[in-house]
Amino acid sequence: MSKITNALRQPIALAALGGLVLILILPLFVQSYWLHVLITAYFYAILASSWALLAGYGGQFSFAHMAFMAIGAYVGGLVAIHLNVPLIASILIGTLAAGLAGLIIGALTLRFKATYLALFTIAFSEILRITIRAEAQITRGDRGLKLTPLFPDSISRVPDYYVLAGLLILCLAFMYWLIQSRVGLFLRAIREDEVAAAARGVDVVRYKVLVFVLTSMIAGIAGAVFANYVTIITPNIMVLPQMGLVIAMAIIGGVESLIAAAIGAILIQISLELLREFGAWRMVIFGALLIVTLRFASSGLLTTIFNRIFKLGPKAELRKGTDGGATDDGT
Amino acid sequence: MDYFISLTITGVVMGFIFALMALGLTLIFSILNVINFAHGEFYMLGGYAIFLLLEAFSGVPPILMVPVAGILVAILGIVFEIAFLRPMHEDKIERPAEYAVLITFGLSFFLLNLALALWGPYPHSPPPFIEGSVKFGPIFISADRLVASGMSLLLLALLLLIINKTWLGKALRAVSQDKQAAAVVGINSEVMNTIAFALGVGLAAVSGALLASTFSVTPDVGAVPAVRSYIIIVLGGMGSIPGSIVGAIIIGLVESYGAGYFPDPSRALNYKMAYGLVIFALVLLVRPQGLFGRKEL
Numbered sequence: 303m304s305k306i307t308n309a310l311r312q313p314i315a316l317a318a319l320g321g322l323v324l325i326l327i328l329p330l331f332v333q334s335y336w337l338h339v340l341i342t343a344y345f346y347a348i349l350a351s352s353w354a355l356l357a358g359y360g361g362q363f364s365f366a367h368m369a370f371m372a373i374g375a376y377v378g379g380l381v382a383i384h385l386n387v388p389l390i391a392s393i394l395i396g397t398l399a400a401g402l403a404g405l406i407i408g409a410l411t412l413r414f415k416a417t418y419l420a421l422f423t424i425a426f427s428e429i430l431r432i433t434i435r436a437e438a439q440i441t442r443g444d445r446g447l448k449l450t451p452l453f454p455d456s457i458s459r460v461p462d463y464y465v466l467a468g469l470l471i472l473c474l475a476f477m478y479w480l481i482q483s484r485v486g487l488f489l490r491a492i493r494e495d496e497v498a499a500a501a502r503g504v505d506v507v508r509y510k511v512l513v514f515v516l517t518s519m520i521a522g523i524a525g526a527v528f529a530n531y532v533t534i535i536t537p538n539i540m541v542l543p544q545m546g547l548v549i550a551m552a553i554i555g556g557v558e559s560l561i562a563a564a565i566g567a568i569l570i571q572i573s574l575e576l577l578r579e580f581g582a583w584r585m586v587i588f589g590a591l592l593i594v595t596l597r598f599a600s601s602g603l604l605t606t607i608f609n610r611i612f613k614l615g616p617k618a619e620l621r622k623g624t625d626g627g628a629t630d631d632g633t
Numbered sequence: 634m635d636y637f638i639s640l641t642i643t644g645v646v647m648g649f650i651f652a653l654m655a656l657g658l659t660l661i662f663s664i665l666n667v668i669n670f671a672h673g674e675f676y677m678l679g680g681y682a683i684f685l686l687l688e689a690f691s692g693v694p695p696i697l698m699v700p701v702a703g704i705l706v707a708i709l710g711i712v713f714e715i716a717f718l719r720p721m722h723e724d725k726i727e728r729p730a731e732y733a734v735l736i737t738f739g740l741s742f743f744l745l746n747l748a749l750a751l752w753g754p755y756p757h758s759p760p761p762f763i764e765g766s767v768k769f770g771p772i773f774i775s776a777d778r779l780v781a782s783g784m785s786l787l788l789l790a791l792l793l794l795i796i797n798k799t800w801l802g803k804a805l806r807a808v809s810q811d812k813q814a815a816a817v818v819g820i821n822s823e824v825m826n827t828i829a830f831a832l833g834v835g836l837a838a839v840s841g842a843l844l845a846s847t848f849s850v851t852p853d854v855g856a857v858p859a860v861r862s863y864i865i866i867v868l869g870g871m872g873s874i875p876g877s878i879v880g881a882i883i884i885g886l887v888e889s890y891g892a893g894y895f896p897d898p899s900r901a902l903n904y905k906m907a908y909g910l911v912i913f914a915l916v917l918l919v920r921p922q923g924l925f926g927r928k929e930l
Contacts (some may be wrong), residue, residue, distance in 0.1 A: 589743030
């Protein structure tokens with residue numbers, strides 16, 4: 303375990319520190335329009351990194367991450383509108399609702415092979431979307447549910463920026479704490495060899511469900527906060543191509559590192575903005591990149607490039623060594 | 634009672650069409666041990682293929698273009714299988730089970746966005762096979778859908794014949810049961826993988842082509858049929874051919890009764906899929922190996 307955490311601490315962690323400072327001072331230089339791009343990028347970074355925790359550390363492939371995000375947003379919005387719950391409480395209720403949905407689905411599917419989670423979550427996600435569209439009297443369907451803004455009195459986007467940036471940093475810190483804890487150790491043990499982990503007394507299903515619930519809640523809180531920032535939520539945010547985009551961000555960034563997945567999300571969201579003139583072809587490019595990354599750079603395109611650049615020192619050698627060790631154990 | 638019988642007929646008619654697509658998924662799973670998460674996008678490509686073919690050759694009876702659409706998409710499947718799935722069986726990929734989920738989902742993301750970039754989000758409708766509709770009790774079924782169902786039944790029969798009576802079928806079954814034993818008797822399992830994948834996605838494309846005029850084609854048209862196929866194969870038992878046919882007919886009936894007896898007809902169609910999710914959950918709770926499942930989970 304210490305090998306892996308050490309590897310994580312090396313070049314990527316240095317960049318993270320620089321990134322943290324950059325995140326905090328960016329509003330001084332950036333125009334409102336680009337603030338919006340960054341806020342959206344942080345939203346996707348929370349989703350991509352929490353998906354990476356599930357997939358890259360736990361080996362669980364959920365296609366319902368955007369569905370949990372939407373549950374957080376819709377439940378939060380609905381209790382705020384119909385029950386007059388204050389904003390922060392509504393966000394927390396949305397988060398808990400996402401966690402509850404995660405608990406039910408996790409308890410139902412995580413006893414079986416990983417394929418069943420993937421199959422069930424893809425079905426759940428699509429059917430939830432269809433239901434939200436159909437129940438237009440409650441959810442307002444495709445016209446979208448209007449929500450109260452995070453800061454009703456502020457014209458500037460700077461407060462929203464710091465809320466999303468803070469949420470991203472908080473979520474990353476929480477997830478890093480989680481993977482350094484016993485839970486993280488068990489999670490990796492389960493991924494490498496589930497039967498062996500169970501034989502050593504790890505309650506496999508309980509830990510899988512726990513992590514599934516926690517990542518569902520992270521997706522839920524991201525959804526609830528972001529929906530109140532954009533002040534509208536429609537079922538289109540949870541179509542499968544959106545889920546695909548989050549997965550592409552995590553994989554291209556590097557699914558075995560939370561920071562790499564988050565950076566992947568931020569860079570891809572910014573590129574999407576810069577490449578606007580390519581229209582629908584942008585997603586085709588990222589789709590192709592996703593497939594190529596999976597086939598030829600399974601630890602992530604950005605991670606691979608990053609390691610190439612910084613391979614000079616002995617640290618990169620160390621990382622290579624641990625990578626090799628991990629795969630030997632895995633097969 | 635009349636109404637019930639009509640709903641039953643509609644359900645079975647749709648069930649045959651569902652079976653074709655689900656059987657493709659089963660075929661791929663039982664040979665390659667891969668769930669094809671891009672199955673819906675191959676269905677979608679089948680729809681676009683028949684639309685474009687009929688635009689290019691407008692005099693030809695539409696039904697003749699169904700197999701052509703299937704073959705064109707199957708060729709695409711062969712290319713993908715050799716480039717991205719074969720390395721998995723050559724031990725070039727760490728964690729092949731995880732890779733299989735992600736690479737097929739990645740393909741789905743890529744193809745869906747490619748269709749969006751090439752043809753836009755607007756629906757494309759090829760001309761119907763035949764006009765008109767047939768009355769079953771109080772319910773009308775479009776003649777087009779009956780043709781699609783009949784074709785599906787024909788193809789299902791043909792496929793079962795191939796699987797059970799030919800050398801190819803025997804080889805495929807051998808690989809699905811035991812790769813090493815199959816290799817000992819001279820069956821090249823890599824070739825069988827490619828054939829099974831091509832056949833499987835070809836079936837999805839044929840379903841897409843058969844239903845293209847009924848539902849019109851959009852880039853995301855494959856999502857619902859794909860989700861339905863996933864539910865069917867879990868219900869029938871993963872990898873079981875009779876299971877996917879029986880499962881498809883059950884889902885066809887459930888959707889038909891569910892929509893027919895739903896109190897609010899304006900929302901009934903939207904909830905058809907929700908019954909499938911309930912069935913999925915029940916199967917996991919009560920009989921996780923499915924109706925005809927044999928493998929351990």
